[in-house]
Structures are given as C-alpha cells and as structure tokens.
Amino acid sequence: MNIGDKVRLLHGNEEGVITKMSAGGRIEIEIEDGFRIPAMKNEVVIISASERQYFGDGVKVEKPTAFTPGTLNTDQKEGVFLAYLPINDKDHSIYIVNSSERSYLMMVSEVFGDNSQTLVAGELPSKGSKKIGEKSISDFEDWPTLLCQFFPIHKKIEKTQISFERRIKFKATSFFKSKSKVPLLDKNGYLFKLSENTKDINVKLLNEELKKATSSPSTTNFPRPEKSIDLHIEKLTKDYPFMSNSEMLKLQMETFEKNLNYAIAHGMDEITFIHGIGNGVLKKEIHKYLSQLENIKYFQDTDKSRFGYGATLVRIS
Template sequence: MNIGDKVRLLHGNEEGTITRISGSGRIEIEIEDGFKIPAMKNEVVVIHQTEKEYFGEGQSAIPQTAPLEAPKSSQPQGGIFISYIPLNDKDLSVHLINNTDKDYLFMASEIFGDNSRTLASGNFSAKTSLKIDEKVIAQFEKWPELFFRFIPINHKAEKTQPAFEKKVKFKASSFFKSQQTAPLTGKKGYLFTLNQQTKDLNIKELNQDLNEESAPQPNEKQFKRPEKEIDLHIEKLADDHEFMSNSEMLRLQMETFEKNLNYAIASGMDEISFIHGIGNGVLRKEIHKYLSQLENIKYFQDTQKSRFGYGATFVRIN
C-alpha cells in the first residue's frame, strides 16, 4: 500500500486516494470532493487488487486514460505541459514541455506564503522539454504551490499573443489519476496542461451584446430562468478543478448554488433541485445552512434515492 493508491473503505462506501501513511498503520485518504479522512490500513482495500480478484487478471474495471495528443500547429498557444516522470517508486522528475511552434520567456517558482523560490527561468524554445525539479512522492502533501509565467516571443512581425500565468496546487485524487504519455518525450508520467485556448474578444460584438442587454425588453423577465436541476459537481463547473484547493472548490460550488437559487426565486419558479453528491457532506451541510436562513423558502429536503442517491437537495419556493 503506497501513496497514490486508490482504496475503498471495507465498512463504508467511500473511495479515495492515499495521500499520507504513518508508521502507526494510520493513513489519510482524499475522497472524491477533495476532502481528507483518516483510516487504518486494515480498514481499507486497494481497489485494483479487489477488481483483479473479481474480474481476473485479464480485465480491469478501472478505465485507462488515453495518451494526450499533441496540439495541431494551428493552435500556437496550445501544448505547454508540466509532467512528473517516475525515476523509481519513490521519486519523480519534474519537466516542462513546450509542444508548440512558439518560443517563450518563462519563469517557474515555488510559493511559500509571501516568499518564493525560482526553480527555472529563461528562454523556453518551441518543441523542447526542460527538467526543473525532482519530487519525493512520500512528501506529496508538503509540495508547495507552483507559479508559472509565460511570455511569447515574436522573432518576426506577427500577431501579438498575450502572456499568461498559472498557479498550481495538486490534489491527490486528481494527480494520481492523470497518468498519460507526455508529448515530445514519449515518457509516461503524470501530465497536466498549463495553458488553455482562449477566444479573442470581439469588441464590436461585445458592445452590441451590452447594448442589447441594457435595452428594456417588454414582457420579458429580468432574470434568466435556471434549469430545474443544477449539478454542482466541481468537474461540471471548472475545467481546471484539479488545480483548485478544497476551499476554492467549495466557494465556486456555493456561488453557483446561490446564483441559481436567486434566479429561480426572481423568475418565479416553484421548485429547484441542487445535485451535490454524497462525499463527506460538507457541501450539503453548507447548502442546508444557507437555505435555513431564508424566509422565502417553503421547505427543503433530500431527494428520492432512486433519482440522485440522496446526493441532492430539493427546494420548494414560496
């Protein structure tokens, strides 16, 4: 049993990833919502071992992640990655990969509160990889936050592309599920994209949309009517949720909940359901606490098990 193993509690439904192991036989498990629970080694079983016993050696119920494809040359900003390549069963080698046709000036740093330590900086040429650090798997929980800054270099007169920054703080539940073959190096490791495609703002269209929104619309409700069922699972709300802390995920989920609840009330809806999952119940508790303080809520309750497995809250609006 090692850090990064996916495990299941023998006397419960919780599943998660081991993030810490102590000499007393205690372990710490990060479950699906990013929260951590303590357990003893003899209270859990490694999932892949259980599935091998059930399905046999030739099959596995764990889906294998397909290798990440290199971006097309028509996407000049796509394809800057950070890859953690195993050196052995204890250590990882950290690499930056620039699988684009663009050179960048870059800086990679570790953040320690108000202090920082620069791991590497300089010119990051197109179609190259660069080793910037090594990490010990057993110290995963102590890895500091990472900060990256990339500035594109134009060697000739061409369209200026924006610089971008990225902060990274990994969660065990997503980190150890991200094994992919890295572009350029061809080595299998834990791979993450540091940049995402962004759409250039069309100022003319933006102004037109703003003018249309500001114009009074007769016989039209002021607030957008939300769907009757709002899914608050973090993977539905953020593409880069694997880089978010627990508090950041909870904040985004609560903001989405509050916004849709307000829209439901303002648009005259009678009822709405919020799907929050089971997990350790933190999000459900915060939602119920918020609802209990509102006067225009007739009642709220857990939904029928046949629909969401008690992983949702039904709200009846006055």
C-alpha cells in the same frame, strides 16, 4: 506499501490512493470524491501496482483512462505540459515541456496563501523544456499550489495569441492516474497538459466588461437559470482534478449563490439544486445559507424518484 498505491478497504467498499503514512502502521487514503479517511495498513489491500513497479521492473499495471502509458493521442502531442519524472522511487524532477510551434515567456511560482516564490522565469522555447525543481512523493500532502503563467512570443506580425495561466493543486486520485510518456523528453512520468481548459489573462477585456457593467446599473442582464442546477464539480469545471476540496466547495457554493440570485431576480417560484449525497458537506453549506435568507418560503429534500436525497428544492417567496 507506498504513498501513491491504490488500495481497497478490507471491511468496506471504499477505494483510494495512499497519501500519507505514519508510525504505528497508520495511513491516510484519498477516495474518489477527494476526501481522505484514516486506516491501518492491515485494514487495506493493494489493488494496483506501485509506482516502483511501473517505472522500474516493468510489471503490467492499470492503464489510465486519459491515454495509454508510452503514447499520446493526436490531440495531446502538441501543447504545453507539466511533467513529473522519477529520479528514484520517491523523488521526481519537475519539467515544463513545450511541444508546440510557439515560444512563450514563462513564469512559474509556488503559492503560499498571500505569498509566493518564483521558481523560474524566462523564455520557454518551441520544442523545448525547462526543469523547475524537484519534489518527493513522501511530501505530496505538503506540495504548495503551482501558478503557471504563459505569454506567447510573436516573432512576426500575426494575430495576437492570448496569454494564459493555470493554478494547480493536485489531488492524489488524479495525480497517480496520469502516467504517460512525456513529449520531447521521451520518458515515463506523471503528465498534465496546461494549454487546454486554461484561464486567459486578458486584462483589457476584463476592464471593458467592468466598465460596461457599471455604466448601466439599472439594466438587468442576469440570465434566467434552469429549474434545476447540477452542482457536481465535474459539471462546473474540467479543472477539478487540480483543485483542493476547499476550492471545489467554493466554486460549488459560488455557482449555487449566483443561480439562486438569478432565480430571485427573475421572479421564479422555485429552483432545485442537485448537490449529490457524498459526505454531506455541500448540502449542509447550502442549507445553512438558505436558513439565513428572509425571502425563502422553505427548502427541502426533493423528488426521490429523480434525485434521491441528493437535491434540495428551494421555494422562493
């Protein structure tokens, strides 16, 4: 039994990935919604082959849903990728792989709160790769956030391509599902495409939007929200596999507050927020926030037939 193994509790329905192992047979499991629960080794059973089996002796394993190990779909062959290649059953080499036709200036840093350390900076050539470091799976919980920034190189006069960045903090349940053959390097590893669903770095456009907003403060440009807002993280961003629990909660609360403010600004009588049941953290944060507002008549669990107990109706005064 190793970190990265998929297991099921013998006395429960929970399934997840082992993220931590301690003395005395204690382990920590990350379940599908990203939350971690403690257990003992004798309380779980492995339900998928270990990392060593996949990379080593060739035992057939569960295939990831995104793409089949050893192949890439047509739309996934070209782009910029982050890849973790096994050195042994614990240690992995980290590569940035560029299988596209364009070269980039690249900077990759590890982020520690307000501090950071640059791992590599320089040109990432077309059809090329660069090793940026090594990591051990046994330290998975302590891996810092990776900030990857890419600036396209234009070697001729052509339409300007926008720079992009990706901030990555892995969850075990998504990381260990990402096995595939790495483009160019032609080896099996954990593979993540960085050049899709990216955050553009466009300072000029951002400044123009801020200038426009401040030049007409009296104009109401707020969109009118829907009567019900789904706060499930997969509805808000495609990047959720790379986000920590705190980052997901922050995005969900920002979406909740923004749409509540829009509803108040448009004079809506009520609005419903679908937060799901889960472990109740998001619901508690929403109710705590609402309890501090004076212009809310009341809020309550709503419409069991549609949402179960996973939604809150907010009546606006």
